[in-house]
Amino acid sequence: MNCLFLIAGTVHFLCLVSCDGGNILVFPVDGSHWVNMKVILVELHSRGHNLTVIRASNSWYIPEQSPLYTSITVEMDESMEDFFDVYLDEQLRREGASFWTFLKLTTHFLSMVSKAHEMWAEAFIKIVEDQKVLQSILDSKYELMLTDPAMAPGLYLAKFLKLPVVLNVRWITSGEGHFVLAPSPLSYIPVPGSGLTDKMNFIQRVKNFLFSTIGLVQQKVMVEPSYFAVREKYFEGRFDTISLLQEADIWLFRSDFVFEYPRPTMPNVVYIGGFQCKPAQPLPADLEEFVQSAGENGVIIMTLGTLVNALPADLADEVARVFAKLPQKVIWRHNGATPSTLGNNTLIVDWMPQKDLLGHPQIKLFVAHGGTNGVQEAIYHGVPVLGIPLFFDQYDNLLRLQDRGAAKILELSDLNADTFEQGIQEVLHTDSYRMNIQRMSRLHRDQPLAPMDQAVFWVEYVMRHKGAPHLRTEAYRMPWYSYYSLDVLLLMLTVLTALIVSTLCVFRFLCCRRRKNSKAKQN
Known part of the structure; x- marks a missing residue:
């Protein structure tokens, strides 16, 4: 009997969750x-x-x-x-x-x-x-x-x-x-x-x-x-x-x-x-080998999104020079000319498995432009961000992370070797950045569905x-003056004005009548 109930319950559940x-x-x-x-x-x-x-x-x-x-x-x-x-x-x-x-x-x-x-x-x-x-x-x-x-x-x-x-x-x-x-x-x-x-x-x-x-x-x-x-x-x-x-x-x-x-x-x-975030999948063998070779220093990844193939050559040289000084290994998505200052610790790629890299325990820092996908993936995997916003919503996306102590913004107009190195060192070596982004990750993952x-x-x-x-709200069917209740306010002001004017008229009438009565008695 219990088996029959189990089978019936299973069939009923499958019918509920299926959708033609x-x-x-x-x-x-x-x-x-x-x-x-x-x-x-x-x-x-x-x-x-x-x-x-x-x-x-x-x-x-x-x-x-x-x-x-x-x-x-x-x-x-x-x-x-x-x-x-x-x-x-x-x-x-x-x-x-x-x-x-x-x-x-x-x-x-x-x-x-x-x-x-x-x-x-x-x-x-x-x-x-x-x-x-x-x-x-x-x-x-x-x-x-x-x-x-x-x-x-x-x-x-x-x-x-x-x-x-x-x-x-x-x-x-x-x-x-x-x-x-x-x-x-x-x-x-x-x-x-x-x-x-x-x-x-x-x-x-x-x-x-x-x-x-x-x-x-x-x-x-x-x-x-x-x-x-x-x-x-x-x-x-x-x-x-x-x-x-x-x-x-x-x-x-x-x-x-x-x-x-x-x-x-x-x-x-x-x-x-x-919604696009998933647990990290294993990296390709050559990329995994590069990541593991970083040892305890870990890896920094950098990408400015699919729309930006490369930074201007002079700026790319400054970025590469900073990377070359770091003990960390670096994976950099860069489709332009190879920077003359490129260090042995930096791997330049045309494409990277961003989601899988962010989920790798060796990743210490994400240098990113602040696109919605990258920001959400950084939250999901708990990786602190050094943000270089370029356009559209990117500054505001990064600002929300910075306001919560999970990222630092470096504006493109201020980007040079000194500011870039300072930004990397601050985010890498200030524990609060990683702690805050990991707290956001725990909150994000704690959902019923x-x-x-x-x-x-x-x-x-x-x-x-x-x-x-x-x-759907009915607000969109209402004219703007009804939505803000301006017509109601106008009516109430009209009624209040009418009451005040009526009261003043009554008092004025009574006062005038009293004066007339007083004059009549005097005469």
């Missing part, structure tokens, strides 16, 4: 964003889901052929890679941290963003105007749109196809996603790019407020005009990109509150920070229930 494969339409963003999206796609594919990925014909990272998915390729005449290379070159010139340099880079960045949205708005039009492609999409009967909202075409296509939406998100068209979804008091929530923490004095709060206007300007001036023609031609009713974001069913947010500052949030936000399992559960949840409107 569904059809998912995926509209990713290229570059490092695709690296994150692909991790989720691998897991969804392993669970039997059918995936279709929309990609540009000149995509950097997204291949047309893949065992994970079928693809829909949209012809693109221009590549964002060309615009980005120019922007990256300007960043690496190290022109200093002056206001004019900041203004120049910000203007260039916003122009690049505007151009990207124009290109993808045109891509949306190509998709819906191509009857063969559109009919193929309709025939596939997709159950869900999984998209990265750093670019907006996935949102518009989901609305056109009337599909539920799951966002793989931290960044949206105008900054960080929380700011359009949840209450975000600027008094203690730092705007990305401001370089501030959640502890701000008055001047810093002024700065934070001013930085928040950059996002508003970017959305209104650089983003919305790109999709105006799309809204006018293919949709009815008045809406904008922000309202499409707010209508999304689930936000898979690539962050968590071990990394992020505490803040208000919403029930349809699922925090999956570190792995971040990837949460991500897949909520994707399948939306598919099972054909959306999750019960988790």
